Amino acid sequence: MTVEQVVAVPPAGLVIGIGAVSLPNALSTVTQLAPAVGFLAAVLVLAQLCADEDLFRAAGR
Numbered sequence: 001m002t003v004e005q006v007v008a009v010p011p012a013g014l015v016i017g018i019g020a021v022s023l024p025n026a027l028s029t030v031t032q033l034a035p036a037v038g039f040l041a042a043v044l045v046l047a048q049l050c051a052d053e054d055l056f057r058a059a060g061r
Contacts, residue, residue, distance in 0.1 A: 012026070
């Protein structure tokens with residue numbers, strides 16, 4: 001698990017567990033947000049690959 005998952009999943013489970021949000025509503029929201037989350041994940045992967053290759057440092061020169 002990533003740090004983000006460790007921080008985000010337990011509170012989400014708690015909110016569903018106490019009944020503040022129903023499981024069907026939570027799943028519906030996740031389904032609606034999936035394209036945006038996928039895009040953001042791809043951008044983060046691309047940024048990490050650029051950082052690994054020192055592209056940002058080279059661009060700064």
